[in-house]
Amino acid sequence: MVKRFLLVLTTLVVVVSAQAQKKILFDNTKSETASNADWIIDDDEPIPSPAQSGITQSTTETYWQGALSSWGVEMVKRGFYVETLPASGSITYGNSSNSQDLSKYDVFVVCEPNNPFSAAEKQAIIDFVQNGGGLFIVADHAVADRDGDGWDALEVWNDFFSTYNNPFGFTLDPGSNISIDPATNVANLPDNPILHGPAGDVDGLAFYNGGTFTIDKSANSTAIGLVYNDGYSNSGTTGVMAVCATYGSGRVVAVGDSSVPEDETAHDNSNTYPGWSQPFNAGNATGDNGVFVTNATIWLTESTSSPMLSSSESALSGFSYTPGNGPSAQQSFSISGENLDGSKVTITAPASYEVSADNINYAASIEVSYTAPTLPSKNIFVRLKAGLAEGVYNETLAITDNGSASDLSISLNGEVSSTVTILTEDFASCLPASWQVFSVTSNKDWTCNSQGYIEINGYNGDVASDDWLISPALDLGGYSNITLTFDSWTKYSDTNIPNPEVKVFYSTDYPGSGNPENYTWTELSYNYPAENSQVWTSSGDIDLSDASAQNAYIAFQYLSSGTTSGSAAYWSVDNVAITAKVQSTSYTISATVTPSGSGSVSGTGTYNYGSTCTLTASSNTGYDFNGWYEGESLVSTNPTLSFTVTGNRLLEARFSLKSFEISATVNPANGGTVSGTGTYTFNSTCTLTAVPESGFEFTAWLENGNQVSTNPTLTFTVTECRSFEAQFSTINSDSFDELNSVRVYPNPFRDIFMVDFAGNDFSSIEVIDVIGNVVYSKSNLSQTVSIDLSSYTKGIYFARITKGRHSKIVKLIKQ
Structure with missing residues (x-):
């Protein structure tokens, strides 16, 4: 099938008052339709027909007859009013007797003029821009003299520029003639409203024999290069394909090739080309010729102070x-x-x-x-x-x-x-992603035609053909009414193989690579073209319901009995599509939390096949999320898990207790020691114990400079990282001597130990276990005391002997 050019226009019909409506005048006084040129919006002039009021969102450029009809129709959709200045018209400014005086318009478009401007016309144009008008300059390549008068558009424009000493800051390069599709060397100007405007982003242009510009900022500092030929700096002054500038109160845009705004609707049915929708197959740059022209035209109208809203899109589907x-x-x-x-x-x-x-x-x-x-x-x-x-x-x-x-x-x-499209392929790019060609025999494979379909012909091959074209893997599970359609075409015939020479199959066991004939394929019946008919024929609806599986393939097998005339047919395939209805099958998505109480999960429930489920794991205080598990397989470490539902699933959200570091310092450094620091899990108990060195006594625990406790044993529940300072101070000599005179024996002990106070008076004695519990306490002491710990477990204890504000701590070991 010969592919038709698909023109996707960003259009917006804006209803505005007559007073606010912007007007565009397209020139036709300079032989714009000479020879094979057709630079008009319509052959009805000055007002195109049918009426502009009949243009709607879906109107195509064929509404008018002229190779600039795409430009005209697009601008009407965007709320503009368009006219043509016919060959009999006059280019004037400020002439009240001229009904088409430039002062009545916002934009003047001159596309590839083939005759020079008179002095009066030049003055009218420069005055128009000076006073706030927008001028759209379209040039062409050198020696494009379409009417044989010795002038081409490049020379016409340079003559105009030279009259006013390069008023706009750019001139066309004499002799220039470039073709490039696409030119993606676009200026890095993220805020430029021509490159990034209401019609979208301009990522490239296509030139088919066009001229280039050189910028001279000394003549006009506002001149800006927009798109450049390959090999030139995209911020430089040479190799410029499109440029803009301001002059006085007005604005100017220039592009070096008339093929940029061109379309196929010539008024006299001559051959013109779809430049508006080019570049073709150029990624983000596809169709940007029309985007550039639209954005630039809108920008030209904004030279006045009228309030203006813009939208990047006019239709979303x-x-x-x-x-x-x-x-x-x-x-x-x-x-x-x-x-x-x-x-x-x-x-x-x-x-x-x-x-x-x-x-x-x-x-x-x-x-x-x-x-x-x-x-x-x-x-x-x-x-x-x-x-x-x-x-x-x-x-x-x-x-x-x-x-x-x-x-x-x-x-x-x-x-x-409930009807969805599972596969659609028009072979506009080749070979399409994930499709594959496998040749069992012959060197004649399935190949893509420049017209946008895929074809095969075993004629003149090395041996008889057995060649397969295989689709990507298809998830056909969860669907009903699965239908395959495609178009096919054939020329010549193979007298040894009954028509059709192309068979269609599906498989649910093909692994996605290798010789397809090693696997099971089920043949499908379809409507096929008659031998040598050369007529595109629809396959009709082919039932694929028996292929309902999560990993299915379709394939086209071409066979020839030989390589000569009468033993090999020529086949083409296009527009392959698979549609289906989504079954109402629903599945349960559930989740558990480990350990219990560590967190929660949202998003579980019943989902239809093919829908999206999003599970979110939330940690409770003191826990961290570790990951989603299915069985013992890690699925994701992201707390948010999204997936397409194809069956029941049980997932597990795993959490772990947070860990915190507890640290302590000693002040002064030789004043004592601290035990109990380290790493603790959330909500566990930490006990820090400060033990003074000889000649020191414990004073207080500090945290962030604030006193926390005066008890040498500090016990707390861990909920965060904490850092303490154990403060010690020296004791006076009397107290020191008396504290040092105290004897504790035996140590280690079994059940009872003795404390001899050497006849000195002491305030108290306390015995403390390792977690800070006071297991024995007595006050006002001066004689020997016997302390019985027989009812307590073996282990480490501390005896704290206090005299006034000084104390001594003795480590005890109960055996």
């Missing part, structure tokens, strides 16, 4: 989900504004949609505040609401300013349907 599995995936657009006189913009979703400023909190309406006069670019998210019944939801989102800027709208197209 593809919102969808199956019943019970909403909301849909979100899509986004950006809004911005210039010369605004309000304070906020309100984005109101239609009944079946909802909007968000952060892609988290969704509502029926949101407000974006700004400080006049500028609204910086702001991303807005939109999605189809959950809980909708099956059906199509084509509605309109409103964007309103509380100032005087015109309102905008974005059409939204969505659907809730």
Whole structure:
């Protein structure tokens, strides 16, 4: 099948008052339709026909007849009014007797003029820009003299520039002629409204024989290169393919090739080309010629101070989900504004949609505040609401300013349907990702045609062909009414093989690589074209319900009986698609927590097949999340786990107690020692014990400079990391001598030990176990004391002997 060029336009029909509507005038006074040129929006001039009022969101460029009709139709969709200055018209400025005087328009487009401007016309154009008009300059390559008068557009524009000493700061390079598709050497200007404007981002341009510019900032410092030829600096002054500048109160944009805005709708049915939708197959740059022209035209109209809101999108489509599995995936657009006189913009979703400023909190309406006069670019998210019944939801989102800027709208197209598309392939890029070709015999393989389909022909091969084209792995589980469709075409015939020479199969045991003939394939019947018919034929609906499995493949097998005429047919395949209905099968997703009480899990429950389940693990105080486990297999260490539901699942959220470090220092360093520091788990008990060295006594525990306790034994529950300071002080000599005169014996002891106070008076004695419990206490002592610990367990104890504010601690060992 010959592929039709698909033109996806970012369009927005904006309803504005006649007073606020911007007007664009397309020139046709300079032989713009000479020879094979057709640089007009329509052959009805000055007003294109049918009427502009008939243009809607879905109107195509074929509405008018001219190779610039895409440009004209797009701008009308964006709220502009367009006219043509016919060959009989006059380029003037300030001439009230001329109904098409430039003063009546916001933008003047001159696409590849083939005749030079007169002195009066040059003055009119320069005055128009000087006083706030927007000029769109389109040039072409050198020697493109379409009417044979000795002038090409490159020379016409350079003649204009030279008259005013390069007023815009750029000139065309004499003799320049480049072709490049795509040129992705785009200036790094993230805030430039032409490269990043209402129609989207410009990631490249396609030139098919165009001229280049050189910038001279000494002539006009505002000149900025936008897109550059490969091999040139994207911030330099040479090799420039597109450029913009300001002049007086106006603005100018120039592009060096008329193929950039060109489309296929010539008014005289001559051959023109789809430049507007190029570059083709260029990743992010695909279709950026039209994006560039649209953004640039809008920018040219903003040279006045009129309040203006802009949206990066005019239509968003593809919102969808199956019943019970909403909301849909979100899509986004950006809004911005210039010369605004309000304070906020309100984005109101239609009944079946909802909007968000952060892609988290969704509502029926949101407000974006700004400080006049500028609204910086702001991303807005939109999605189809959950809980909708099956059906199509084509509605309109409103964007309103509380100032005087015109309102905008974005059409939204969505659907809730149990029918889903599992596979769609048009072979526009080849070989498509995950498809594979396997040749059992012959050197004639399936290959992609430049027209956008895949084909095979065993004629003139080395041997008879047996060649397979195999799809990616397909998850067909959980679906019913699975249907395969495709288109096929054939030329010539193989008299030794009954038609069709291409057979279609499915397999549920093919592993994804290797010789397919080593595995089980089930043949499928389909509508096929007659031999040598050369007619694209639809396969009809092919039932794939028996292939319902989570790892299935379809394949096309081509056979030839030989390599000569009459023994090899030529086949092509295109537009392969598989659709199905989602079964209402539901599955249980459950989760446990280990250890019990360490945390919680949300998100468990019953889910439909194919829906998304999100489980979230939350730690209780004192615990850390370790991971999601299924059996003993680690699934993820992220507390949030999202997956597509294809069956029942039991997951385990594992947690562990947090650990904390308890440390202590001694002040002065020789004043004593501290025991009990180390690593502790949450909610465990820590006991620190301060033991003074000889000649010192314990004073207090400090934490962050604050006194915590004066007890040498400090016991607490661990809930965080803590650091203490044990303070000691020297004792006076009398107290020191008396404390040193105390004898404790025997040590170690079995049940009873003695304390001899040597006739001195002491305040008290306490015996403390290792966890800080006082097991014995007595006050006002001067004689020998017998202390019985027979009822206590063996281990370490401490005797604290106190005299006044001084004390002595003796370590005891009970055997």
